[in-house]
Amino acid sequence: MPIELTDEQQAFVAAIRDFCARECGTRAQRDALTNDGADPHSEQLNRQLAELGWLGVAFREENGGLGGSTVDMCLFLEETQRGLAPISGIGPTWIVGAAFEKFGTPAQRQAVIGGIVEGRSQAIAMSEPEAGSDVGALACRAERVDGGWRINGQKTWISNGPWCHHILLVARSDAGGAKHEGLTMFDVEVPTDGVEIRPIRTMGGKEQADVYFTDAFLPDDAVVGQVDGAWTQLMAGLNTERLILGAMMLGRAQRAFDDTLAYVKQRKQFGRPIGSFQALKHRLADMALELECARLLTYDVAQRVDADPTGMLARESSMVKLKTTELAKHVALEGMQMMGGYGYATEYDMERHVRDTVVSTIYGGTSEIQRDIIGKTLGL
Template sequence: MIPTEEMPEHRREFVESLRGFAQRECGTREQRRALTDDDRITHSPELFAKLAGLGWIGCAIPEGYGGGGGRIGDACLLVEEMAYGKVPLFGLGVSLVSSTVVERFGTESQKKDILGGVCRGEVLATAISEPGTGSDAGSMICRAERRGDRYVINGQKTWISCAHIASRILVLCRTGSGGDKHDGITMLDVPADSPGLEIRPIATLGGDEVNDVYLTDVEVGADRVIGTEGGAWHQIMRCLNTDRLMCGSMFLGHARRAFDDALDYVREREQFGRPIGSFQAIRHRIADLATELECCRLLVRDAARKLDLEPDRQVPREASMIKLKVTETAKRIAIEGMQLMGGAGYTLEYDMARHLRQSIVSTVYAGTSEIQREIIGRSYGL
């Protein structure tokens, strides 16, 4: 658990409320299996609506747009505790990350509409990747042609998280060209039920997480441009702090839970007349994982504290360190946890198999570990 004594009182109370919610709604393996159809469903609209009703989804969104007026640190705690509690709310982190660019670059009308929708429990997704453009997203070819006061979009997006449950999708597409491949990219707010927009789920180990999105002559008004035409890439870059911090917070929660589940097991499981956790080989492995987990916690807390104090501050090195360290650690803890639990960790009776499926891909999406290492290395002038 997070040492709450280091938090201000309002955040201690918030964390306790979040833990109580998670325990009530999915505190048992039976509840979680029922909510997720045996781990195939990653998002519960019913629980998302309950979070919205409690006012928690928009905890870090300004009050003027329907939120709670808190800071990024509050959102980090929300995402972390929901992940720790195994609450099936994959759309939560995706929506909060997607809303950041709207809050920073959207018009007043867009903020009230889109951010207000998120606070009310609508899922918001962002579509960047394409079949030929993953890490090199600046090479995207999905195009939007301006026709009077409308844009007509044609192209394909892929690996789009939560598109199948989203009310709207922020689609990055090419509207022009320039000297740099990252110029001429525009973000458009596209309703998910737009004629010509087709969403096809991609089957994965993790369940219903990602999708292909096909856009055929999809029309949206010019008033749906988020920020400036042709400037979407630079807008997205300004919001990567939040993206990577949120990802780190989510997988810090997953890592903590996988660690605690493994720890509980080695304390209780007996072999050769004693708990297996009492054997030095197991005890030392637990010590190493606990140390790595504490490093992750401190990285996340430090970045959240900095951004609480200076929301517009850019911390690209720290954000990439968080994405790299926390996801690699979450994956390691899940793999080690399965080894520590032996055959039990491989069964659906326990959550460890789900921990593994969730964490194994975390080092790939939202910027691979290799990309994060590049960013960190270049930040030192290399």
């Protein structure tokens, strides 16, 4: 590991690895949990993790969590992804939970974070048909009415939408100012009248959804944080969001590498293991190097967040997200190439690695957006 783990953290990592090996260590087990791979998230396995208390590692004790550090959070995410635990919903769920921990009322934290700790998934709704990377362009409207707010509009590409219990909605509450002003966060319980969720079929499964709001009423106490203050609140959560996504893809990149390495050691052509040929050996050496660099970067930033939880690490967190997701995609594609036809076959995990990693460079801020952010911090 790139950091010196405490005895407790080492035991935590060992316990996660043992759990994954025991509960989802074989393809047959994972298929049974995911409807033969069609569902990327298993509520059953998620509840088992909740019973162990691990889903609370990212949250404070007063909110029902374990009070773990950011490093602890990253360890859990890396190890569960490396172990192929089918809990794809954990990333958006913890991102939502972090927002409620910072800005939610006690009642909201009890409902949302309490639900997470018990194994329920949550979703965040920002993207719209005409507002993806440009979040400030969103048009879903929140209009003040007697006793609350009326919501109208559409959200799209909402991760966890098909199975979430709460949606953290970002809507335009005031259209009179600059585009990053007049945005408000709302807690939307599922189901709510006037809210329709339609799953989107993708190459990764049915984890995305369109969400339609048609005169949906939300009471005043559904506001999360400050009215018209969502942009500032979103910016305050970027460190955590990018570390969550980065740690997950770090784990998946490591698993794709592990699977590739195991294959090239046992697959023989021309009388010897294909991994002994320089063309493959050097590519694996480069990937091992890049994995170590990505791990060092990820945990360095996690330690910085632990040292100063209120600090803004826009450049560093964007680097984590960019490096880990691009690396995961690269390793998975290289693994497929080295495995040949077997890497393309659904009998093996490599094709799933490809499907799950390619999209990681899109969600949570595309690689192009991350590079733009990093460039701005350089004065460009």
